[in-house]
Amino acid sequence: MIKLTNITKIYGKGDLEVPVLHGIDLTVEDGEFIAIMGPSGSGKSTLMNIIGFLDYPTAGTFELNGEPIGSAKERVLARLRNEHIGFVFQQFFMFPRDNAIKNVASPLIYAGVSKRERTERAKQLLDKVGLGDRMKHLPSELSGGQKQRVAIARALVNNPSILLADEPTGALDSKTSEQIMELFTQLNAEGKTVILVTHEEEIAAYANRIITIKDGLIIDDRRER
C-alpha cells in the first residue's frame, strides 16, 4: 500500500522555482490497477517518479506499507526501487549488448542474487511473458512489442509488489499495445499493483481506477466497474 499525503514538488530554487505538484493526496491499495492521466506538463510523470522512488518530494509524507519514507538516503531509495518497484518505460530501455536473459536478470545483480538463480528466474519470467523462444536474442533482434515484454519480465524479476509503467504502449502499434495491456491486466489479476501513466483513453480503460491530474493537482479520481 502506498499513501501520499499533501505531496508537493518544486523544481529549481529562488526566482527559478517551478512548482509541479501542489499537494497530492493519494492512497493506492495493493492489487489496484491505476491509470494516471493528464495533459503533458500536468505533473503526472513527476508523481510517478516520486511513487517509484526515483525522485523525492519537496514536502509531504510518503508511506509504503504503512512505513513512512522520510528523507531517505540515496542508498535506501535504490534498495526500495530494487525490491518494491518494477519499471516499464515507453522507450523500453534495454542493455543493448546483453541478450534477453541478461536484460531480465539485471536487477538481480543489485539484489545480490547468484548468477545461476538469476538466469533461472529470468528464464521463468521470459516464459511467462511469452518469449520462451527468444531468450538468447539481443534487443536489436526483437520487435518493439517483444522488447516491452522483456522490459516487463525485467520489472517482475525481483518480485516487486508494484509495477510502474510510463506510457508503456507509447511506442507500439495498436495491436501490440492491446497484447501488452492484456499482459498487464493478467499480472494485476495475479495480484500485482499496476500504476500506469498514459494520455490515451483506450489504454486507461484497462485500469479499474483512473486518476486525472492537471496543473499539479488531482482533479478527478474515479473507479470503474
Add this chain to the structure above:
Amino acid sequence: MNLLESLKIALSSIWNHKVRSVLTMLGIIIGVAAVIIIVAIGQGARKQLTDQMFATDKNAIDIYYEYMPKEGEEGMYWQEPQLTTEDIQTLAEVPGVKAVVGINHAGGQVVYSDTQGDLQITGVGSEYFTAKKIKIVEGRPFYAADTDGLNRAILIDTAARKKFFKETENPIGSIVDINGNPFKVVGVYQSPVPEQYRSSEGELLMPRTVVSMMFGNMEIEQLSVIASDSEKISETGRLAADTLTMKKKLEDGRYTTQNFEEYEAELNKTITLLTLLIGSIAGISLLVGGIGVMNIMLVSVTERTREIGLRKAIGATRARILLQFLIESATLTSLGGMIGIGLASVATILVTKFSPIGAAMNPLIVLIGVSFSALIGIIFGILPANKASKLSPIDALRYE
C-alpha cells in the same frame, strides 16, 4: 562476488568498444613500456660499464705522474721522470702490493714470409706474465734476462699466430721482421683483453727496454700496482705512489693514482640521472595517458547516461555506479600496463640480442608498472565515475 561482477561488466564494456579501448590504452602502453625498457637498459648499461672498468684486473690501480710546478715556475713543457725496472722492484716491496706492472706501447709493421700486418706492441717486463696471469699457449714468457739484455724476442697472441702462421707450423723460433728489424718468436699467449676491444690483426709482446730503444719512448709509460687485497686497492695505490714520489725526490710533480671508487660513483650518478630524466619523460607520458583515459571515460559516461539511469532505476546505488566506472578505468589501464610490459619484454629481448647491452627486466619494476597503471586508472577514473554516480536517474533516463 560484487567485485567480480563489476569486473565482468567492466571487461565486457571494454570488449564492446575494442578500438576505442586500445586507443585509450595506447598512452598507458607506451608509458609503461618506455619506463620498463629504459630502466632495463639503464641497468644493463650500468652493469656493462662496471664490468668494462674492471675487465682487466679488479685489483689493479694505475699510478701516473702529475706535473705540479711551484708558483711562477710553470713551464709549457715538462719532463716526466723516467721509470725503470729498479723502480718496479722498489714498489713491489711496498706493503700490500702483490705485484707491479710497467708497460709501454708501440705499433709496428710486422712481416713474415708473404704476410704482413700492423700490430699493436706492448712492451712488458718479466713480471707482466705472473701479475696479469697471462696464459702461455706455446713457448715461454719473458725472463728478466730478456728485458735486461735487450733481447730481440717477442710473444705473439693467438690472433697474430692465426694470421701469420699455419695451424701445423711451429712459430717458436721463427724470425719475423718488425719495422725492418728481425725478431725471434719465443712464445704464443692468450691476450687478456676482452675480444671486443682487441685488434683483429693481433698484438704482440716485446721486452719494454727493446720498445724504448727502438721507438724512442719511455721504458715505462704505464705503471700499475696490483694489491693483494682488492678492498684496500686505493690505499695501497696511494702508498705506492707516495713511495715513488719520495724515491724520485720530485720537486715539481708527484705520482698519484686514479680513484676508481670516485670514478664509479660518478658513473653511477650519471646513469642514475639519465635513467631518472628519461624515466620522468616516460612518467609524463603516463600522465598524459591517464588524462586520455579520463577523457574517454567522461565521453563514455555521457554516452552511457541512459544505461546509468536504467541501472539506477533497477536498483544500483551511487556507490555501485562509482565502483563500476572506477573498476572499468582501472581495468582499462591495467590491461594497458600489461600490454606495455609485454612490449617491453619483447624490446628487452631484442636489445639484449642485437646490442652489446645486456638489458635486464627487473621483476620489481614489472610489479610497480602494473600497480602504477592500475593506480592511474583509479585516479583518473575518479572524476568520470563520480560524475556517473551523481547522475539523477530521471534526468539520465530522459537524456537523448
